[in-house]
Each structure stands twice: as C-alpha cells, then as structure tokens.
Amino acid sequence: MPRRALDNPIVLAVLGLLLEQSSHPYQMLSELRKRSESHTAVITRGTLYNTVAAMVEAGWVSVQGQQRSGNRPERTVYALTQAGHDELVRRLDSRVRNPEREFSRFLGAITYLGALGPSGAVDALTERAGRLRQRTDADETRLADALAAGVPRLHVIEAEYALCVARAEMAWIDSVIGEIRAGTLTWPGSAAASTLPDSAERKHTHDTDGA
Numbered sequence: 001m002p003r004r005a006l007d008n009p010i011v012l013a014v015l016g017l018l019l020e021q022s023s024h025p026y027q028m029l030s031e032l033r034k035r036s037e038s039h040t041a042v043i044t045r046g047t048l049y050n051t052v053a054a055m056v057e058a059g060w061v062s063v064q065g066q067q068r069s070g071n072r073p074e075r076t077v078y079a080l081t082q083a084g085h086d087e088l089v090r091r092l093d094s095r096v097r098n099p100e101r102e103f104s105r106f107l108g109a110i111t112y113l114g115a116l117g118p119s120g121a122v123d124a125l126t127e128r129a130g131r132l133r134q135r136t137d138a139d140e141t142r143l144a145d146a147l148a149a150g151v152p153r154l155h156v157i158e159a160e161y162a163l164c165v166a167r168a169e170m171a172w173i174d175s176v177i178g179e180i181r182a183g184t185l186t187w188p189g190s191a192a193a194s195t196l197p198d199s200a201e202r203k204h205t206h207d208t209d210g211a
Contacts, residue, residue, distance in 0.1 A: 005054035010043055012095070014051060015060065015080065015088040022064045024075035025052055052078060060084030106169075118180050118187055129173045136166045 010032065017028055029048050055061045056078070064079040080088070106128075113121050143159045153160070179185035 005051055006058060008047070008051050010048065010051055011055065012088070012091050014048075014055065015084055015091070018061060018078060018080040019085065019088060022077050022079040024067055024077045025049055026075060028052075055084065058083075058087075060087050114187060122177055122180050125173050125177050129170050129177070132166055132170050132173075136163060136170070139163055139166070 061078045064077045066074040067077050
C-alpha cells in the first residue's frame, strides 16, 4: 500500500471516529459525510477502503471482527490500536500548534475581485454575505439545540469554531462593501469603469436574451 495513503486528510478523521468506537468502513463513510460537507465532496468508498487498508498495514488499526446486519454481507469491523491512538495524538498536537495557510475557493476568487468592477463586487459580496447569514443562523440554532440537549460543549467545539470563522468572514465582507460604496477602496484606471450591471439589470438582460 503506497505510503501516501497515510497522508490523506481523512486519516485523522478516521482515527478520531475509531477513538469514539470501533466501526466498519461503510459506517465510517456515512458518519464522515454526515459530519462534514468537505468530506461529502471528496471521500469515495474506494478512497476510504484504501486508507483503512494502509492504516492496518501501519498498525494503527486492527480487525476486531465481523458484523452482519439482516441479509447484508458481513462487514469487517476495525478498532484503534495503541499505535493508532499515539498517531492520532501526534497529528492533533501538530495541527493545533501549527497554523497552516489553507487555500479556499473564496480566497482564490477574491484574489481577482477587481475583475468584477466596483458594482459587480458589491453585488457578489452582498449575495455571499446574505447566504452566509442564513447558513450561520441555522448553524447557531443547531448548536444551541445540541447544547440544550446536554451535549458537552467539547463535543461540538468544532461547530463553535466554524461559527466564529463565518462571523469573521461576514464582518470582513461588510467592511469591504462599505469601503467600495464609500469610494475608499478604489479600482485602478479603467478597471473602475469595467463594472458589472446590478442584479436587477442582469435579470433584465437574462430575460431579454431568453425572449
């Protein structure tokens, strides 16, 4: 099994799941996708099985037994070993201590924000902020419900962090929109005239094109 399988970002997540309880890969896949949108986007069944196989070879997890549910085929259940626990602690400690530059799609997009022109940038940023607020409101409700139901705060600390990040992003977007409207964030030269139409104008353009 290639060593690079152990460099897959899902290794930490799988080790964390197995710290909670022994599990078979199908259950791991379902749980990972339920907990994270990013995992939903990138994890495939094949990737997970290859990763688990590499972890077995490394001695981080071991086969605990077989599990059958109804008429479904037997599934292999895996458990965390002491070596796996040590690796989990090592990786967690390293990631908490060392801030890494994580390149998001949004960061890549705002690198070229100037191409939208002032009005286009305001329009796009305003829509993003609105969608972020809707999502954040829903996430805040879910977090409050979980805490009210007695879930220990430490068990949902990642949701609290995600909300803090989202709020910081919204505050930054609002400040940039304010600067563009006030004229303190300027577009160089002819770029200022290269604006996109506002949402109403774009809708009219689309309706005309479709006529």
